[in-house]
Amino acid sequence: MKKGIHPKHYYTQVVCGTCGSVWPVISTRENMRVDVCSNCHPFYTGEQRIVDTAGQVDRFMRRLRTSQDQQAEIARRRAEREKPEPKKRSLLKEIYGEDA
Known part of the structure; x- marks a missing residue:
């Protein structure tokens, strides 16, 4: 790899704002948050709970x-x-x- 042209990679965590689940990832951003994850999304859980933020x-x-x-x-x-x-x-x- 050429030096100085690639972004810096961070060992960080993604945090779900709905259920609070946390999982480690490698990313170019630190401290990522998501609104819905696979643990609380109705498609994956089979529930019809609606997360309405707007x-x-x-x-x-x-x-x-x-x-x-x-x-x-x-x-x-x-x-x-x-x-x-x-x-x-x-x-x-x-x-x-x-x-x-």
């Missing part, structure tokens, strides 16, 4: 609820519009009674 899940759920409310309102209006009109009494029955 509020993305709340925003998605709010948009989903708004969309569902709009779809329900459209369906309600469509049902009202397609509802058959009540039948009017026959003019002959009004004049002559129910026997006509």
